[in-house]
Amino acid sequence: MEGVDHLADERNKAEFNVDDMKIIWAGSRHAFDVSNRISRFVATDPVFEKSNRALMTRKELFKNTLKKSVYAWKIIKELRLSDEEGIKLRIFMDQPGFLDLHWGMFVPAIKGQGTEEQQQKWLSLANKMQIIGCYAQTELGHGSNVQGLETTATFDPKTDQFIMHSPTQTSSKWWPGGLGKVSTHAVVYARLITNGKDHGVHGFIVQLRSLDDHSPLPGITIGDIGMKFGNGAYNSMDNGFLMFNQFRIPRDQMLMRLSKVTREGKYIASDVPRQLVYGTMVSVRQTIVSKASDALARAVCIATRYSAVRRQFGSENGGIETQVIDYKTQQNRLFPLLASAYAFRFVGEWLKWLYTDVTQRLEASDFVTLPEAHACTAGLKSMTTSATSDGIEECRKLCGGHGYLWCSGLPELFAVYVPACTYEGDNVVLQLQVARFLMKTVSQLGSGKAPAGTTAYMGRAQHLLQCRSGVQKAEDWLNPSMVLEAFESRALRMAITCAKNLSKFENQEQGFSELLADLVEAAIAHCQLIVVSKFIAKIEGEIEGKGVKKQLKNLCYIYALHLLHKHLGDFLSTNSVTPEQASLASHQLRSLYSQVRPNAVALVDAFDYTDHYLGSVLGRYDGNVYPKLFEEALKDPLNDSVVPDGYHEYIRPLIKQNFPSAKL
Numbered sequence: 001m002e003g004v005d006h007l008a009d010e011r012n013k014a015e016f017n018v019d020d021m022k023i024i025w026a027g028s029r030h031a032f033d034v035s036n037r038i039s040r041f042v043a044t045d046p047v048f049e050k051s052n053r054a055l056m057t058r059k060e061l062f063k064n065t066l067k068k069s070v071y072a073w074k075i076i077k078e079l080r081l082s083d084e085e086g087i088k089l090r091i092f093m094d095q096p097g098f099l100d101l102h103w104g105m106f107v108p109a110i111k112g113q114g115t116e117e118q119q120q121k122w123l124s125l126a127n128k129m130q131i132i133g134c135y136a137q138t139e140l141g142h143g144s145n146v147q148g149l150e151t152t153a154t155f156d157p158k159t160d161q162f163i164m165h166s167p168t169q170t171s172s173k174w175w176p177g178g179l180g181k182v183s184t185h186a187v188v189y190a191r192l193i194t195n196g197k198d199h200g201v202h203g204f205i206v207q208l209r210s211l212d213d214h215s216p217l218p219g220i221t222i223g224d225i226g227m228k229f230g231n232g233a234y235n236s237m238d239n240g241f242l243m244f245n246q247f248r249i250p251r252d253q254m255l256m257r258l259s260k261v262t263r264e265g266k267y268i269a270s271d272v273p274r275q276l277v278y279g280t281m282v283s284v285r286q287t288i289v290s291k292a293s294d295a296l297a298r299a300v301c302i303a304t305r306y307s308a309v310r311r312q313f314g315s316e317n318g319g320i321e322t323q324v325i326d327y328k329t330q331q332n333r334l335f336p337l338l339a340s341a342y343a344f345r346f347v348g349e350w351l352k353w354l355y356t357d358v359t360q361r362l363e364a365s366d367f368v369t370l371p372e373a374h375a376c377t378a379g380l381k382s383m384t385t386s387a388t389s390d391g392i393e394e395c396r397k398l399c400g401g402h403g404y405l406w407c408s409g410l411p412e413l414f415a416v417y418v419p420a421c422t423y424e425g426d427n428v429v430l431q432l433q434v435a436r437f438l439m440k441t442v443s444q445l446g447s448g449k450a451p452a453g454t455t456a457y458m459g460r461a462q463h464l465l466q467c468r469s470g471v472q473k474a475e476d477w478l479n480p481s482m483v484l485e486a487f488e489s490r491a492l493r494m495a496i497t498c499a500k501n502l503s504k505f506e507n508q509e510q511g512f513s514e515l516l517a518d519l520v521e522a523a524i525a526h527c528q529l530i531v532v533s534k535f536i537a538k539i540e541g542e543i544e545g546k547g548v549k550k551q552l553k554n555l556c557y558i559y560a561l562h563l564l565h566k567h568l569g570d571f572l573s574t575n576s577v578t579p580e581q582a583s584l585a586s587h588q589l590r591s592l593y594s595q596v597r598p599n600a601v602a603l604v605d606a607f608d609y610t611d612h613y614l615g616s617v618l619g620r621y622d623g624n625v626y627p628k629l630f631e632e633a634l635k636d637p638l639n640d641s642v643v644p645d646g647y648h649e650y651i652r653p654l655i656k657q658n659f660p661s662a663k664l
């Protein structure tokens, strides 16, 4: 029935004020207002219609993305939207495109690595979108191993230019978003060579296409790398390839904030760490963590609303059947994902703070916290995107058969989201960076240098290596210090075991290679500890709103205890908990599920997503699922005619068995 709220009963059950929770989810009243206003604006503007994109050809989809992106930019300018509003507009537009790379990587790379002069020149063009840029780092042969990139930038002192060259096929740039068809410029990462000496990978601003007719400049071969996973989905983006044939750029287009090449060709390295050349990746990894909570929340919102609408079995005497959300198995799969969405939100907020702090320190030439910022952004990017990808797929299964329909919104969400496990650093490669950081921290224990920040717990190694969990009854698992201690001792003991095993090898790098799998597990345990500890810090802080804190506490303990359950092998093998304590945790988890159950629909309403953004018949706010599934089915082009195309060619001859005679 149109206009009826089929989920009204669910909403009436809520034991907290949803509007207050909306503010907590958004981060502040102001952030909520912006998000709410911009999402409704996008939802009602026909240019941002997106329901038809799965049926578009690649070319149609690409052109449609251009139209939306340019329209979004026009709105940003005409309505004088702030940066925050502009980013929200892009998010709710919900179609990957060149704007993401221009604003998300090209502009930040120039800001982070360009001199003031370079920033003035290039940012004034980029900020007005008079040039469009992308981030061209990855090559056909190397993505993870940035030091292995092959593109060269050789200084020619005669002309005061760099010669950009792709010496092999594998040195072709391959993957950069926006490169294939749109970008006029790129920040290109290449090996800097002066006087025959290789100084490693540096960034260069390179014009790729004519600003008059968009044709590639002589010496440049460029194109799109082809279709990617899924219909619609990430195919709106023109990920591209690029080869240079002795292509020349002026010397002042090397990004020279971190190191310089003089007119004479002298290379001057500054005294800042060389890793700052990777700074743009650190900044994007930080934003990816908050985006993980967004994507997971979308999937969970769809699966929760649909689980409340869907009924199977349990009818007695022809009465009403059971809502599938009432099955404990459904709760055991769904509620930890709901809790994870909130957990990633809060750790994302904290990571933003950490990133802002390290940026301010770097500006003051304080590099002390850089390794921790790198480890946290890398590890949390890895952990949250892996959990979110798996979570979206789980939500699809939670919706049964209908979850597999395109109009459930889940297949496309998965297809768009899953490359997050790869871009901005393969998730395993990133956890190995965390592992290196942990091994270094462990090796310094006892040296008088106290571990700080997220590794401060390692400073209590003596206690954490010996302690036994004090949990005696199920409710003890609602005690934050007991939960934290279990996660800390598990993480520390895993790291120390790795360090001990490493020390058995004469050659540390060989040992590291042998122990890669264990090291990744230890890194994940450390990252999970960070997320749990930041969630606990959140619920221990001031939280306004009727009943809100209670709900967040429930979600926090669900998050922690489901991790304990999932990684029980780690907790038991490190003696961080006993089998009896683990079974008390399962008991507590079931009780928490029962407490969350009446609040589940309201907890996903707090995300404040519009039906447009969700793009899901199953996740509709009003729960009016079945008539809308029919409507969607009838829109399919196969239903344009009752008798399909091909009937006379194939079906009729088959039924009548009158094929032209086959020859072998």
Ligand SMILES: CCCCC/C=C\C/C=C\C/C=C\C/C=C\C/C=C\C=C\C(=O)SCCNC(=O)CCNC(=O)[C@H](O)C(C)(C)COP(=O)(O)OP(=O)(O)OC[C@H]1O[C@@H](n2cnc3c(N)ncnc32)[C@H](O)[C@@H]1OP(=O)(O)O
Binding pocket: 072, 073, 076, 086, 087, 089, 090, 099, 100, 101, 103, 104, 105, 135, 137, 138, 143, 144, 145, 146, 147, 177, 275, 276, 278, 279, 281, 282, 284, 287, 288, 370, 371, 374, 422, 423, 424, 425, 426, 429, 430, 433, 436
């Ligand atoms: C209308 C408005 C619209 C607005 C739109 C707005 C917003 C959109 C916003 C953003 C976009 C958001 C999301 C993205 C969406 C889509 C995706 C699109 C783009 C994707 C882009 C990319 O993928 S770019 C390419 C990314 N590539 C990688 O991530 C490569 C991964 N590899 C590496 O990072 C490194 O090579 C490495 C870390 C794995 C190894 O490096 P190496 O130098 O070999 O290091 P070592 O292992 O030898 O270590 C040396 C020491 O350096 C330390 N270290 C390494 N990295 C860093 C670092 N980044 N920072 C600090 N320190 C680092 C390392 O720990 C070692 O230290 P020690 O010596 O002390 O041990």
Ligand SMILES: Cc1cc2nc3c(=O)[nH]c(=O)nc-3n(C[C@H](O)[C@H](O)[C@H](O)COP(=O)(O)OP(=O)(O)OC[C@H]3O[C@@H](n4cnc5c(N)ncnc54)[C@H](O)[C@@H]3O)c2cc1C
Binding pocket: 101, 135, 136, 137, 138, 141, 142, 143, 144, 145, 174, 175, 176, 177, 234, 239, 419, 422, 423, 424, 425, 426, 427, 428, 429, 432, 516
């Ligand atoms: C949708 C999408 C958008 C992208 N956009 C951009 C962009 O805008 N600009 C850009 O420059 N790049 C971009 N990329 C490229 C992306 O950053 C790389 O694909 C990514 O960094 C992974 O590198 P790779 O492809 O070389 O993977 P590989 O490193 O080849 O990984 C293959 C396998 O090897 C494993 N592996 C690799 N090294 C190790 C190791 N040391 N130890 C253990 N296992 C290892 C990995 O875990 C993985 O399982 C994009 C990629 C995608 C999918």
